Amino acid sequence: MPVYSEKVMDHFQHPRNVGEITDADGIGELGNPTCGDIMKIYIKVKDDKIEDVKFKTFGCGAAVATSSMVTELVKGKTLEEAEKISNAAVAEALDGLPPVKMHCSNLAADALHLAIEDYKSVKAGKGHIAKVETCDHEHEGLDELEHA
Template sequence: MFKEEYSNIVMDHFMCPRNMGLISNLNGEGTNGDPKCGDYLNIYIRVENNLIEDISFLVYGCPASIATSSMTTELAKGKTLEEALKITEDDIIDALGGLPENKKHCSNLGVMALKNAIQDYYKRKI
């Protein structure tokens, strides 16, 4: 049976995810799902003065999906919208100390859901 090797950082974010749940006064919401593995992510943001003041998530998925979602919120919190839009899959993987090759696609969940949340924020402002 295949056993996945996760870094201590991945295991920490899986066992104790940061920013999980809903936030109050959100003004942006983004979703993303990966049909290959069935994972699905919602990211919620509260933006004030072009900064992501608060961010949270709800995810359905494997340990890597939970860890990458948690790390995405950690990387985006406190950043300007422009800075947050520059977060890449590699940034998330690097911050987690790596992922097994067959789980690297999970980092796409966070990147795309974050971008979708920021787009939703801009749409709500109109």
Template sequence: MIYSKTVMDHFRNPRNVGVIENAAGVGEVGNPICGDMMTIYLDIQDDRIADIKFQTFGCGSAIAVSSMLTELAKGKTLEEAKKITNKDVAEALEGLPKNKLHCSNLGADALQMAIKDYEDRKAGKVRPELKRKESHDELHRVGDKCYCPYCDSEVSDGEKMCSACLSDLTEEH
């Protein structure tokens, strides 16, 4: 599998990694079971993306997509950001291997969800807090061992945070 120099640069030196506390909008996509999880955090000022951060747990392509997406969206108006597509992200990365194109969908989807979350909050719509739908006991326990649903690292019973990826683990282990 051959990656472009741009993909490798964004994988090795990702831009805008992190969390925005009290974000104006948050979009989360992916599936911890298959390994790619992406969360986008927005700070909106005057209907413009003043800051954007991401947390991604997944392959190098998913990390590169997240990084490039934040670079494409930062400083844009909400209307401009709504027009960013998975094709735009893949092109900005100078292409992705065919079996990794789904990662660009995750990025564009997470951005659109974060914008929608912001617009819903602004309109006074209260959205329920995101909670994983899968049963932790059924999907993240193998024998007597328990694993982080985000990075698959082994965690001890009762741990509330994964020491490997620093994810908040709200369910019993």
């Protein structure tokens, strides 16, 4: 098992804000089951503030913990503040992630940003944005590692 920090283990075992918001104002979905991670973040917005946030995640321990952490970080924050939170900041708030997990399983802030984008898109009358299928670690295949 990867060496996870106590904070990661805490968020994995006791994830905060799990679930869905049925009347969400914005939904961001990111990932790809082939890679092993899908994150879906729901936000409820009032007066440009994130009044409520929930998530659903398919993925490893790091994926669950980063999703949980990002919801905790942005609850009650303004959209502007939430947009500034990066994947790196989420990892840092968890006392770091194993290097191998930094790319593939650390996308929770991106998913949150998509939820905000979705909210803005709907508000502007442009409808919902599409979910984003990403697999950015595909290049780290066996062939490169086996004879490194």
